[in-house]
Amino acid sequence: MNYVILDLEFNGSYSKSHHRFVNEIIEIGAVKCDEKFNIINTFSVLIKPIISKKLNPHVSKLTRISAGELSRSHISFKSAMQSFIEFMDDSILMTWGTTDILVLRENCSLLSDMQNIEFAKYYLNLQRYCELALDYHDKARQMGLSSCAERLNIKFDEKVLHRALSDAKLSMLCLKELFEESLFSNNIEKVGEEFFRKITYKNTNICDLKDPLVDKKQMFIVCDVCGKKARRKSKWRLKNKSFRAKFKCSKCHREFEGRIIIKKCYDGVKIIKKTFEFLKTDTSKEQEDKHKI
Numbered sequence: 001m002n003y004v005i006l007d008l009e010f011n012g013s014y015s016k017s018h019h020r021f022v023n024e025i026i027e028i029g030a031v032k033c034d035e036k037f038n039i040i041n042t043f044s045v046l047i048k049p050i051i052s053k054k055l056n057p058h059v060s061k062l063t064r065i066s067a068g069e070l071s072r073s074h075i076s077f078k079s080a081m082q083s084f085i086e087f088m089d090d091s092i093l094m095t096w097g098t099t100d101i102l103v104l105r106e107n108c109s110l111l112s113d114m115q116n117i118e119f120a121k122y123y124l125n126l127q128r129y130c131e132l133a134l135d136y137h138d139k140a141r142q143m144g145l146s147s148c149a150e151r152l153n154i155k156f157d158e159k160v161l162h163r164a165l166s167d168a169k170l171s172m173l174c175l176k177e178l179f180e181e182s183l184f185s186n187n188i189e190k191v192g193e194e195f196f197r198k199i200t201y202k203n204t205n206i207c208d209l210k211d212p213l214v215d216k217k218q219m220f221i222v223c224d225v226c227g228k229k230a231r232r233k234s235k236w237r238l239k240n241k242s243f244r245a246k247f248k249c250s251k252c253h254r255e256f257e258g259r260i261i262i263k264k265c266y267d268g269v270k271i272i273k274k275t276f277e278f279l280k281t282d283t284s285k286e287q288e289d290k291h292k293i
Contacts, residue, residue: 003091005175007030008028009027009162011023026046026047028084031168033172037175039172041087046065046070049070050111055067065163077107081112093124096127097125097128125189128187130175130178132183133180133183145167146158146170156170201266205242218260218271219260221245223252223254225252233246243260244260245258257276259274
């Protein structure tokens, strides 16, 4: 089995014909390698945009691609994709995060005859894989490609970051360093409508304790010092989409604030629990913000 690591650079443009903003792909870069991560072939192409000839200054600065370079390219997105599909063959497709595969799907639908990306049968999210392999679980911040490479002591030239082929090669090096067969195979997903429903699903916070999805038995907090279940000393209140209450541990007599975030996700309800030391706040403002449950 061969693997193709794909990276895209794109320009945010307003499409008058579609009446919305579109991330129009301006560069495709990819690396094809075998099961031992030997590079078999590479793919790199600049694409002449048709939605907008204006290049976002941020995109130009980040990628060091100029509007002049794009205007001199005679390769359309449709032509580039025909070549890429031949390049990819029956390989497993990988991208760093799901943004690129969603942008690819959008461009295929708008700028070619393809309504989907049927050429991709199986997919692996390299960002998610590397986070799991490195035991990285920061829900507030996903791991960036350069951060992953730095953690692995992989040397790279910052001057060539954010160019499609360079980023694809760096992604492959991170995967090679972190490859573990069972973890790898368990994270390969079959591409189809259900796959796209999953990666486009928007998680929502549940802000009503009366919601039938709320399991009341899970509304407890464990003391993070001794590990004993703490006793709630106040009613739950809702603030910043989290349920909060005062707690006291009967074992170590520690008092603290417990916070519970309940999220409705594609694969069910997820509960995040945290504890905080009490902070001195303006009592009057606190009363205004409270919503007693």
